[in-house]
Amino acid sequence: MINLREILMDELNRLDILKNKSVEFLKKAPEGSLYITNNKKQCQYYWRKSKEDRHGVYIKKKNKKLIWDLAQKEYTLKLLTKVEENKKYIEKILNKYNFDEGVQVYEKLNPLKQTIVHPYVLPEEDYVEYWYEYQKNEKEKLSNKIAKRYMIEDELEIITENGEKVKSKSEKILADKFKSMGIPYAYEQPVLLNGYGYVLPDFKILNKKTRKEYYWEHFGMMDDREYAEKTIKKIENYEKNGIFPGKNLIMTFETKQHPLSMRIVSENIEEFLV
Template sequence: MQGLRNMLLQEQKHLQEIADKARMGMSVEPEGHLRISRDKNKPRYYQCIDGNNEIYIPRSNKELPKLLAQRTYNRTVLKKVEARLKQIGKILQDYTDDEIEKIYTSMHKERQLLVTPIEPTWNQLLMKWYEEEYQGKEFKEGVPVIFTEKGERVRSKSEKIIADYLYRKNILYKYEKPLYLNGYGIVYPDFTLLSRKTGKEIYWEHEGMMDDQEYARKAIQKIESYQMNDIYQADRLILTFETKQCVLNSKIIENLTARYLFEMI
Protein backbone atom coordinates (compact mmCIF):
# COMPACT_ATOMS: atom_id res chain seq x y z
CA MET A 1 0.00 0.00 0.00
CA GLN A 2 1.56 3.26 -1.14
CA GLY A 3 1.95 5.75 1.69
CA LEU A 4 1.37 3.24 4.48
CA ARG A 5 4.84 3.78 5.95
CA ASN A 6 4.27 7.53 6.10
CA MET A 7 0.88 6.96 7.72
CA LEU A 8 2.51 4.70 10.31
CA LEU A 9 5.19 7.29 11.01
CA GLN A 10 2.54 9.97 11.48
CA GLU A 11 0.55 7.70 13.79
CA GLN A 12 3.74 6.87 15.70
CA LYS A 13 4.40 10.58 16.21
CA HIS A 14 0.78 11.18 17.28
CA LEU A 15 0.85 8.31 19.79
CA GLN A 16 4.19 9.49 21.18
CA GLU A 17 2.65 12.90 21.86
CA ILE A 18 -0.23 11.23 23.68
CA ALA A 19 2.21 9.16 25.72
CA ASP A 20 4.18 12.27 26.69
CA LYS A 21 1.00 14.02 27.87
CA ALA A 22 -0.05 10.97 29.87
CA ARG A 23 3.36 10.74 31.58
CA MET A 24 3.33 14.46 32.32
CA GLY A 25 -0.03 14.11 34.04
CA MET A 26 1.18 11.13 36.04
CA SER A 27 4.10 13.10 37.44
CA VAL A 28 1.74 15.13 39.66
CA GLU A 29 -0.77 12.41 40.49
CA PRO A 30 -1.56 11.38 44.09
CA GLU A 31 -0.76 7.92 45.38
CA GLY A 32 -3.20 5.03 44.95
CA HIS A 33 -6.39 4.71 42.96
CA LEU A 34 -10.03 5.65 43.32
CA ARG A 35 -12.84 3.36 44.44
CA ILE A 36 -16.44 4.58 44.09
CA SER A 37 -19.42 3.25 46.01
CA ARG A 38 -22.96 4.60 46.42
CA ASP A 39 -24.76 5.64 49.58
CA LYS A 40 -28.40 6.67 49.15
CA ASN A 41 -27.79 7.26 45.45
CA LYS A 42 -24.85 9.52 46.19
CA PRO A 43 -21.27 8.56 45.31
CA ARG A 44 -18.74 7.92 48.04
CA TYR A 45 -15.07 8.17 47.14
CA TYR A 46 -12.18 6.21 48.64
CA GLN A 47 -8.45 6.48 48.07
CA CYS A 48 -7.06 2.95 47.87
CA ILE A 49 -3.41 2.53 48.80
CA ASP A 50 -1.47 -0.73 49.16
CA GLY A 51 -4.17 -3.24 48.47
CA ASN A 52 -7.10 -2.99 50.86
CA ASN A 53 -5.98 0.13 52.69
CA GLU A 54 -8.78 2.61 51.93
CA ILE A 55 -9.16 6.17 53.05
CA TYR A 56 -12.54 7.84 52.80
CA ILE A 57 -12.45 11.10 50.90
CA PRO A 58 -14.81 13.67 52.42
CA ARG A 59 -17.19 15.52 50.11
CA SER A 60 -15.39 18.75 50.87
CA ASN A 61 -12.30 17.42 49.05
CA LYS A 62 -13.51 17.70 45.47
CA GLU A 63 -10.08 17.72 43.87
CA LEU A 64 -8.64 14.40 45.09
CA PRO A 65 -11.26 12.13 43.39
CA LYS A 66 -10.60 13.90 40.12
CA LEU A 67 -6.85 13.43 40.44
CA LEU A 68 -7.20 9.75 41.31
CA ALA A 69 -9.60 9.12 38.43
CA GLN A 70 -7.26 10.95 36.09
CA ARG A 71 -4.38 8.81 37.35
CA THR A 72 -6.13 5.59 36.39
CA TYR A 73 -7.17 7.02 33.04
CA ASN A 74 -3.64 8.23 32.23
CA ARG A 75 -2.13 4.87 33.15
CA THR A 76 -4.65 2.99 31.01
CA VAL A 77 -4.05 5.30 28.07
CA LEU A 78 -0.28 4.98 28.44
CA LYS A 79 -0.48 1.19 28.56
CA LYS A 80 -2.53 1.06 25.37
CA VAL A 81 -0.36 3.62 23.58
CA GLU A 82 2.88 1.83 24.51
CA ALA A 83 1.46 -1.42 23.16
CA ARG A 84 0.52 0.23 19.86
CA LEU A 85 3.90 1.98 19.60
CA LYS A 86 5.59 -1.37 20.04
CA GLN A 87 3.49 -2.88 17.25
CA ILE A 88 4.16 0.02 14.89
CA GLY A 89 7.88 -0.14 15.67
CA LYS A 90 8.01 -3.81 14.70
CA ILE A 91 6.22 -3.14 11.41
CA LEU A 92 8.48 -0.23 10.53
CA GLN A 93 11.62 -2.29 11.12
CA ASP A 94 11.30 -4.19 7.86
CA TYR A 95 8.46 -2.51 5.94
CA THR A 96 8.75 -0.23 2.94
CA ASP A 97 5.96 0.97 0.67
CA ASP A 98 7.73 -0.35 -2.41
CA GLU A 99 8.72 -3.79 -1.13
CA ILE A 100 6.57 -5.60 -3.71
CA GLU A 101 7.89 -3.42 -6.51
CA LYS A 102 11.47 -4.11 -5.41
CA ILE A 103 10.99 -7.83 -6.01
CA TYR A 104 10.75 -6.97 -9.70
CA THR A 105 13.17 -4.06 -9.92
CA SER A 106 15.91 -5.98 -8.06
CA MET A 107 15.82 -8.74 -10.69
CA HIS A 108 18.46 -8.92 -13.41
CA LYS A 109 17.48 -6.92 -16.49
CA GLU A 110 17.40 -10.06 -18.64
CA ARG A 111 15.05 -11.74 -16.18
CA GLN A 112 12.81 -8.66 -16.04
CA LEU A 113 12.24 -9.06 -19.80
CA LEU A 114 10.73 -12.48 -19.11
CA VAL A 115 8.45 -11.38 -16.29
CA THR A 116 5.27 -9.33 -16.28
CA PRO A 117 4.97 -7.62 -12.88
CA ILE A 118 1.67 -8.27 -11.11
CA GLU A 119 1.40 -4.53 -10.60
CA PRO A 120 3.12 -1.97 -12.86
CA THR A 121 6.17 -0.39 -11.27
CA TRP A 122 6.15 3.28 -10.39
CA ASN A 123 8.46 4.09 -13.30
CA GLN A 124 6.16 2.26 -15.70
CA LEU A 125 3.11 4.16 -14.41
CA LEU A 126 4.99 7.46 -14.45
CA MET A 127 6.24 7.01 -18.00
CA LYS A 128 2.78 5.97 -19.22
CA TRP A 129 1.34 9.15 -17.66
CA TYR A 130 4.17 11.30 -19.00
CA GLU A 131 3.89 9.97 -22.56
CA GLU A 132 0.14 10.57 -22.79
CA GLU A 133 -0.42 13.27 -25.37
CA TYR A 134 -2.34 16.45 -24.64
CA GLN A 135 -3.07 19.75 -26.30
CA GLY A 136 -1.56 22.63 -24.37
CA LYS A 137 -2.43 26.29 -24.56
CA GLU A 138 -1.43 28.07 -27.75
CA PHE A 139 1.08 30.91 -27.76
CA LYS A 140 -0.24 34.16 -29.14
CA GLU A 141 1.82 36.36 -31.43
CA GLY A 142 4.01 38.86 -29.65
CA VAL A 143 4.57 36.66 -26.59
CA PRO A 144 8.29 36.49 -25.67
CA VAL A 145 10.01 33.34 -26.91
CA ILE A 146 11.58 31.66 -23.87
CA PHE A 147 12.94 28.13 -23.83
CA THR A 148 13.86 25.95 -20.86
CA GLU A 149 16.94 23.77 -20.48
CA LYS A 150 14.66 20.91 -21.54
CA GLY A 151 14.02 22.72 -24.82
CA GLU A 152 10.40 23.50 -24.04
CA ARG A 153 8.83 26.87 -24.66
CA VAL A 154 7.30 28.67 -21.66
CA ARG A 155 5.67 32.06 -21.18
CA SER A 156 7.91 33.77 -18.64
CA LYS A 157 11.35 33.80 -17.10
CA SER A 158 9.85 32.70 -13.79
CA GLU A 159 8.25 29.66 -15.39
CA LYS A 160 11.65 28.88 -16.88
CA ILE A 161 13.20 29.03 -13.41
CA ILE A 162 10.64 26.54 -12.09
CA ALA A 163 10.86 24.28 -15.14
CA ASP A 164 14.66 24.22 -15.09
CA TYR A 165 14.71 23.39 -11.40
CA LEU A 166 12.30 20.46 -11.87
CA TYR A 167 14.30 19.29 -14.88
CA ARG A 168 17.58 19.33 -12.96
CA LYS A 169 15.92 17.38 -10.14
CA ASN A 170 14.70 14.77 -12.65
CA ILE A 171 11.07 15.47 -11.74
CA LEU A 172 8.83 14.78 -14.72
CA TYR A 173 6.14 17.37 -15.38
CA LYS A 174 3.68 18.45 -18.04
CA TYR A 175 3.56 22.10 -19.02
CA GLU A 176 0.10 23.65 -19.33
CA LYS A 177 -1.77 20.37 -19.44
CA PRO A 178 -5.52 21.23 -19.56
CA LEU A 179 -7.63 20.57 -16.47
CA TYR A 180 -11.39 20.94 -16.20
CA LEU A 181 -12.66 22.54 -12.99
CA ASN A 182 -16.36 22.27 -12.23
CA GLY A 183 -17.92 25.72 -12.04
CA TYR A 184 -15.02 27.37 -13.82
CA GLY A 185 -14.09 25.53 -16.98
CA ILE A 186 -10.74 24.55 -18.45
CA VAL A 187 -7.55 25.85 -16.84
CA TYR A 188 -3.96 25.26 -17.87
CA PRO A 189 -1.84 24.73 -14.74
CA ASP A 190 1.70 25.88 -15.37
CA PHE A 191 3.04 22.49 -14.27
CA THR A 192 1.30 19.18 -13.65
CA LEU A 193 3.09 16.40 -11.80
CA LEU A 194 2.14 12.91 -10.67
CA SER A 195 2.21 11.85 -7.02
CA ARG A 196 3.69 8.44 -6.30
CA LYS A 197 2.01 8.35 -2.90
CA THR A 198 -1.52 8.97 -4.10
CA GLY A 199 -1.43 8.34 -7.84
CA LYS A 200 -3.11 11.73 -8.31
CA GLU A 201 -1.92 14.75 -10.20
CA ILE A 202 -0.36 17.76 -8.46
CA TYR A 203 -0.73 21.24 -9.93
CA TRP A 204 1.70 24.14 -9.71
CA GLU A 205 0.32 27.59 -10.52
CA HIS A 206 2.62 30.58 -10.75
CA GLU A 207 0.74 33.88 -10.64
CA GLY A 208 3.23 36.39 -11.97
CA MET A 209 1.35 39.70 -12.26
CA MET A 210 -0.34 40.09 -8.89
CA ASP A 211 0.11 43.86 -8.92
CA ASP A 212 -2.30 44.01 -11.87
CA GLN A 213 -5.77 44.34 -10.36
CA GLU A 214 -7.66 42.46 -13.09
CA TYR A 215 -5.02 39.73 -13.28
CA ALA A 216 -5.11 39.30 -9.48
CA ARG A 217 -8.92 39.07 -9.50
CA LYS A 218 -8.86 36.30 -12.09
CA ALA A 219 -6.05 34.50 -10.27
CA ILE A 220 -7.98 34.49 -7.00
CA GLN A 221 -11.10 33.27 -8.79
CA LYS A 222 -9.12 30.42 -10.34
CA ILE A 223 -7.53 29.44 -7.02
CA GLU A 224 -10.96 29.41 -5.37
CA SER A 225 -12.17 27.14 -8.17
CA TYR A 226 -9.36 24.70 -7.40
CA GLN A 227 -10.53 24.63 -3.79
CA MET A 228 -14.17 24.15 -4.82
CA ASN A 229 -12.95 21.06 -6.67
CA ASP A 230 -11.20 19.67 -3.55
CA ILE A 231 -7.73 20.66 -4.73
CA TYR A 232 -5.98 22.49 -1.90
CA GLN A 233 -2.62 24.13 -1.37
CA ALA A 234 0.10 21.88 0.12
CA ASP A 235 -2.09 18.89 -0.75
CA ARG A 236 -2.39 18.82 -4.53
CA LEU A 237 -1.74 22.47 -5.30
CA ILE A 238 1.44 24.56 -5.15
CA LEU A 239 1.18 28.33 -5.54
CA THR A 240 3.85 30.93 -6.19
CA PHE A 241 3.30 34.66 -6.71
CA GLU A 242 5.14 37.58 -8.19
CA THR A 243 4.86 41.33 -8.82
CA LYS A 244 7.04 43.80 -10.68
CA GLN A 245 8.62 44.89 -7.42
CA CYS A 246 8.84 41.41 -5.90
CA VAL A 247 10.19 38.91 -8.42
CA LEU A 248 10.35 35.17 -7.94
CA ASN A 249 13.41 34.01 -6.04
CA SER A 250 14.97 30.69 -7.02
CA LYS A 251 15.49 29.99 -3.31
CA ILE A 252 11.70 30.03 -2.87
CA ILE A 253 11.42 27.35 -5.56
CA GLU A 254 14.01 25.25 -3.77
CA ASN A 255 12.32 25.66 -0.38
CA LEU A 256 8.84 24.94 -1.72
CA THR A 257 10.04 21.85 -3.52
CA ALA A 258 11.86 20.54 -0.45
CA ARG A 259 8.99 21.27 1.92
CA TYR A 260 5.96 20.29 -0.14
CA LEU A 261 6.69 18.74 -3.50
CA PHE A 262 8.98 15.93 -2.37
CA GLU A 263 6.48 15.06 0.37
CA MET A 264 3.63 15.03 -2.16
CA ILE A 265 5.53 12.92 -4.62
Protein backbone atom coordinates in the same frame (compact mmCIF):
# COMPACT_ATOMS: atom_id res chain seq x y z
CA MET B 1 -1.25 5.89 -5.40
CA ILE B 2 -1.55 5.26 -1.67
CA ASN B 3 1.82 5.03 0.04
CA LEU B 4 1.48 2.63 2.96
CA ARG B 5 4.89 3.42 4.43
CA GLU B 6 4.05 7.14 4.47
CA ILE B 7 0.71 6.48 6.17
CA LEU B 8 2.34 4.29 8.82
CA MET B 9 5.09 6.82 9.46
CA ASP B 10 2.49 9.57 9.87
CA GLU B 11 0.60 7.39 12.34
CA LEU B 12 3.82 6.63 14.21
CA ASN B 13 4.50 10.36 14.50
CA ARG B 14 0.96 10.92 15.77
CA LEU B 15 1.43 8.22 18.41
CA ASP B 16 4.76 9.73 19.46
CA ILE B 17 3.03 13.08 20.01
CA LEU B 18 0.36 11.37 22.14
CA LYS B 19 3.01 9.49 24.08
CA ASN B 20 5.05 12.63 24.81
CA LYS B 21 1.93 14.53 25.87
CA SER B 22 0.89 11.68 28.17
CA VAL B 23 4.34 11.31 29.73
CA GLU B 24 4.59 15.05 30.39
CA PHE B 25 1.22 15.05 32.16
CA LEU B 26 2.05 12.00 34.27
CA LYS B 27 5.25 13.62 35.52
CA LYS B 28 3.14 16.27 37.26
CA ALA B 29 0.12 14.14 38.14
CA PRO B 30 -0.68 13.46 41.82
CA GLU B 31 0.05 10.06 43.30
CA GLY B 32 -2.76 7.54 43.74
CA SER B 33 -6.14 7.28 42.02
CA LEU B 34 -9.71 8.54 42.13
CA TYR B 35 -12.58 6.55 43.65
CA ILE B 36 -16.15 7.71 42.96
CA THR B 37 -19.36 6.60 44.64
CA ASN B 38 -22.93 7.59 43.89
CA ASN B 39 -24.67 8.38 47.18
CA LYS B 40 -28.32 9.45 46.84
CA LYS B 41 -27.72 10.43 43.21
CA GLN B 42 -24.81 12.63 44.20
CA CYS B 43 -21.22 11.80 43.33
CA GLN B 44 -18.72 11.63 46.14
CA TYR B 45 -15.00 11.67 45.40
CA TYR B 46 -12.24 9.90 47.31
CA TRP B 47 -8.48 9.98 46.91
CA ARG B 48 -6.81 6.59 47.09
CA LYS B 49 -3.16 7.35 47.72
CA SER B 50 -2.07 3.73 47.41
CA LYS B 51 -3.44 0.36 46.21
CA GLU B 52 -3.88 -0.74 49.82
CA ASP B 53 -6.10 2.26 50.52
CA ARG B 54 -9.49 0.69 49.66
CA HIS B 55 -11.68 3.72 50.21
CA GLY B 56 -9.45 6.77 50.37
CA VAL B 57 -9.69 10.31 51.69
CA TYR B 58 -12.83 12.31 50.94
CA ILE B 59 -12.30 15.14 48.42
CA LYS B 60 -14.48 18.21 48.72
CA LYS B 61 -16.23 19.14 45.49
CA LYS B 62 -14.64 22.57 45.49
CA ASN B 63 -11.27 20.86 45.00
CA LYS B 64 -12.03 20.43 41.31
CA LYS B 65 -8.42 20.45 40.15
CA LEU B 66 -7.45 17.43 42.25
CA ILE B 67 -10.56 15.54 41.08
CA TRP B 68 -9.77 16.38 37.46
CA ASP B 69 -6.05 15.52 37.80
CA LEU B 70 -6.81 12.09 39.26
CA ALA B 71 -9.46 11.28 36.65
CA GLN B 72 -7.19 12.53 33.87
CA LYS B 73 -4.36 10.43 35.24
CA GLU B 74 -6.39 7.21 34.95
CA TYR B 75 -7.39 8.07 31.38
CA THR B 76 -3.81 9.01 30.45
CA LEU B 77 -2.34 5.77 31.85
CA LYS B 78 -4.82 3.66 29.86
CA LEU B 79 -4.24 5.70 26.72
CA LEU B 80 -0.47 5.41 27.10
CA THR B 81 -0.75 1.61 27.29
CA LYS B 82 -2.69 1.51 24.02
CA VAL B 83 -0.31 3.97 22.35
CA GLU B 84 2.69 1.82 23.29
CA GLU B 85 0.96 -1.30 21.95
CA ASN B 86 0.12 0.34 18.63
CA LYS B 87 3.62 1.77 18.28
CA LYS B 88 5.06 -1.74 18.60
CA TYR B 89 2.65 -3.11 15.98
CA ILE B 90 3.54 -0.38 13.48
CA GLU B 91 7.28 -0.65 14.11
CA LYS B 92 7.04 -4.39 13.52
CA ILE B 93 5.26 -3.83 10.20
CA LEU B 94 7.80 -1.20 9.11
CA ASN B 95 10.65 -3.60 9.92
CA LYS B 96 9.19 -6.69 8.25
CA TYR B 97 6.83 -5.57 5.49
CA ASN B 98 8.38 -5.44 2.02
CA PHE B 99 6.96 -2.27 0.50
CA ASP B 100 8.78 -2.73 -2.82
CA GLU B 101 8.06 -6.39 -3.45
CA GLY B 102 6.58 -5.84 -6.93
CA VAL B 103 9.57 -3.87 -8.18
CA GLN B 104 12.09 -6.24 -6.60
CA VAL B 105 10.50 -9.33 -8.14
CA TYR B 106 10.64 -7.75 -11.60
CA GLU B 107 14.20 -6.49 -11.23
CA LYS B 108 15.43 -9.95 -10.14
CA LEU B 109 13.97 -11.64 -13.21
CA ASN B 110 16.23 -12.77 -16.01
CA PRO B 111 16.62 -9.73 -18.32
CA LEU B 112 15.34 -11.80 -21.23
CA LYS B 113 12.18 -12.61 -19.28
CA GLN B 114 11.77 -8.95 -18.30
CA THR B 115 11.17 -8.15 -21.97
CA ILE B 116 8.31 -10.66 -22.06
CA VAL B 117 6.34 -10.03 -18.87
CA HIS B 118 4.13 -7.04 -18.08
CA PRO B 119 5.01 -5.97 -14.51
CA TYR B 120 2.12 -4.91 -12.29
CA VAL B 121 4.44 -2.56 -10.41
CA LEU B 122 6.86 -0.57 -12.57
CA PRO B 123 10.37 0.35 -11.45
CA GLU B 124 10.78 4.08 -10.77
CA GLU B 125 12.50 4.93 -14.06
CA ASP B 126 9.91 3.07 -16.13
CA TYR B 127 7.04 4.59 -14.14
CA VAL B 128 8.34 8.12 -14.73
CA GLU B 129 8.64 7.43 -18.46
CA TYR B 130 5.07 6.08 -18.51
CA TRP B 131 3.85 9.11 -16.52
CA TYR B 132 5.40 11.56 -18.98
CA GLU B 133 3.89 9.74 -21.94
CA TYR B 134 0.45 9.66 -20.33
CA GLN B 135 0.53 13.41 -19.56
CA LYS B 136 1.58 14.17 -23.14
CA ASN B 137 -1.23 12.06 -24.63
CA GLU B 138 -3.84 13.54 -22.29
CA LYS B 139 -2.78 17.08 -23.12
CA GLU B 140 -3.05 16.42 -26.83
CA LYS B 141 -6.46 14.79 -26.38
CA LEU B 142 -7.82 17.75 -24.38
CA SER B 143 -6.19 20.55 -26.36
CA ASN B 144 -9.40 21.41 -28.23
CA LYS B 145 -11.24 21.94 -24.92
CA ILE B 146 -8.90 24.62 -23.63
CA ALA B 147 -10.05 28.23 -24.02
CA LYS B 148 -7.90 30.26 -26.40
CA ARG B 149 -7.18 32.85 -23.73
CA TYR B 150 -5.09 30.23 -21.92
CA MET B 151 -2.90 29.46 -24.93
CA ILE B 152 0.70 30.62 -24.90
CA GLU B 153 1.51 33.31 -27.45
CA ASP B 154 3.98 32.23 -30.14
CA GLU B 155 6.17 35.30 -29.65
CA LEU B 156 6.87 34.46 -26.01
CA GLU B 157 10.58 33.82 -25.59
CA ILE B 158 10.76 32.61 -21.98
CA ILE B 159 12.12 29.10 -22.48
CA THR B 160 12.84 26.54 -19.76
CA GLU B 161 15.83 24.22 -19.73
CA ASN B 162 13.42 21.52 -20.98
CA GLY B 163 12.69 23.68 -24.02
CA GLU B 164 9.13 24.68 -23.02
CA LYS B 165 7.65 28.11 -23.53
CA VAL B 166 6.32 29.53 -20.28
CA LYS B 167 4.47 32.73 -19.42
CA SER B 168 6.71 34.26 -16.79
CA LYS B 169 10.25 34.31 -15.45
CA SER B 170 9.02 32.85 -12.17
CA GLU B 171 7.53 29.85 -13.99
CA LYS B 172 10.86 29.33 -15.70
CA ILE B 173 12.64 29.49 -12.34
CA LEU B 174 10.27 26.85 -10.94
CA ALA B 175 10.51 24.58 -13.99
CA ASP B 176 14.31 24.74 -14.03
CA LYS B 177 14.40 24.04 -10.29
CA PHE B 178 12.26 20.90 -10.79
CA LYS B 179 14.51 19.75 -13.63
CA SER B 180 17.69 20.29 -11.62
CA MET B 181 16.28 18.16 -8.80
CA GLY B 182 15.01 15.39 -11.08
CA ILE B 183 11.35 16.06 -10.25
CA PRO B 184 8.99 15.02 -13.07
CA TYR B 185 6.58 17.77 -14.07
CA ALA B 186 4.12 18.65 -16.83
CA TYR B 187 3.61 22.31 -17.65
CA GLU B 188 -0.01 23.54 -17.88
CA GLN B 189 -1.51 20.06 -17.84
CA PRO B 190 -5.32 20.45 -18.30
CA VAL B 191 -7.56 19.50 -15.39
CA LEU B 192 -11.36 19.67 -15.27
CA LEU B 193 -12.85 21.48 -12.29
CA ASN B 194 -16.56 20.76 -12.10
CA GLY B 195 -18.48 24.02 -11.94
CA TYR B 196 -15.53 25.96 -13.35
CA GLY B 197 -14.33 24.22 -16.51
CA TYR B 198 -10.90 23.16 -17.72
CA VAL B 199 -7.99 25.02 -16.18
CA LEU B 200 -4.26 24.85 -16.73
CA PRO B 201 -2.37 24.60 -13.43
CA ASP B 202 1.14 25.95 -13.82
CA PHE B 203 2.58 22.53 -13.08
CA LYS B 204 1.44 18.98 -12.48
CA ILE B 205 4.17 17.22 -10.53
CA LEU B 206 5.01 13.65 -9.60
CA ASN B 207 6.68 12.53 -6.40
CA LYS B 208 8.75 9.61 -7.72
CA LYS B 209 9.01 7.85 -4.39
CA THR B 210 5.35 7.92 -3.37
CA ARG B 211 3.99 8.21 -6.96
CA LYS B 212 1.59 10.82 -5.67
CA GLU B 213 0.64 13.71 -7.96
CA TYR B 214 0.45 17.38 -6.99
CA TYR B 215 -0.57 20.59 -8.68
CA TRP B 216 1.65 23.63 -8.24
CA GLU B 217 0.17 27.07 -8.84
CA HIS B 218 2.27 30.21 -8.76
CA PHE B 219 0.16 33.33 -8.35
CA GLY B 220 2.47 36.11 -9.49
CA MET B 221 0.34 39.26 -9.51
CA MET B 222 -1.25 39.29 -6.08
CA ASP B 223 -1.00 43.09 -5.84
CA ASP B 224 -3.49 43.32 -8.73
CA ARG B 225 -6.97 43.36 -7.18
CA GLU B 226 -8.79 41.72 -10.10
CA TYR B 227 -6.11 39.01 -10.37
CA ALA B 228 -6.28 38.37 -6.61
CA GLU B 229 -10.07 37.97 -6.73
CA LYS B 230 -9.78 35.49 -9.62
CA THR B 231 -7.11 33.64 -7.64
CA ILE B 232 -9.44 33.24 -4.65
CA LYS B 233 -12.20 31.95 -6.90
CA LYS B 234 -9.83 29.49 -8.55
CA ILE B 235 -8.55 28.15 -5.22
CA GLU B 236 -12.14 27.72 -3.99
CA ASN B 237 -12.97 25.70 -7.11
CA TYR B 238 -9.88 23.56 -6.62
CA GLU B 239 -11.13 22.77 -3.11
CA LYS B 240 -14.65 21.98 -4.36
CA ASN B 241 -13.02 19.38 -6.62
CA GLY B 242 -10.96 17.69 -3.89
CA ILE B 243 -7.69 19.54 -4.60
CA PHE B 244 -6.62 21.13 -1.32
CA PRO B 245 -3.68 23.37 -0.36
CA GLY B 246 -1.24 21.42 1.77
CA LYS B 247 -2.62 18.12 0.51
CA ASN B 248 -2.32 17.91 -3.27
CA LEU B 249 -2.10 21.61 -4.18
CA ILE B 250 1.10 23.59 -3.64
CA MET B 251 0.92 27.36 -3.96
CA THR B 252 3.47 30.15 -4.15
CA PHE B 253 2.73 33.88 -4.38
CA GLU B 254 4.38 37.02 -5.64
CA THR B 255 3.89 40.77 -5.83
CA LYS B 256 6.07 43.55 -7.24
CA GLN B 257 7.42 44.24 -3.75
CA HIS B 258 7.73 40.57 -2.76
CA PRO B 259 9.23 38.37 -5.53
CA LEU B 260 9.13 34.59 -5.58
CA SER B 261 10.86 33.23 -2.48
CA MET B 262 13.24 30.38 -3.33
CA ARG B 263 13.38 29.49 0.35
CA ILE B 264 9.63 28.81 0.29
CA VAL B 265 10.01 26.92 -3.00
CA SER B 266 12.73 24.69 -1.52
CA GLU B 267 10.72 24.04 1.65
CA ASN B 268 7.68 22.97 -0.40
CA ILE B 269 9.81 20.68 -2.53
CA GLU B 270 11.34 19.12 0.58
CA GLU B 271 7.92 18.67 2.20
CA PHE B 272 6.02 17.19 -0.74
CA LEU B 273 8.22 16.12 -3.63
CA VAL B 274 11.42 14.42 -2.46
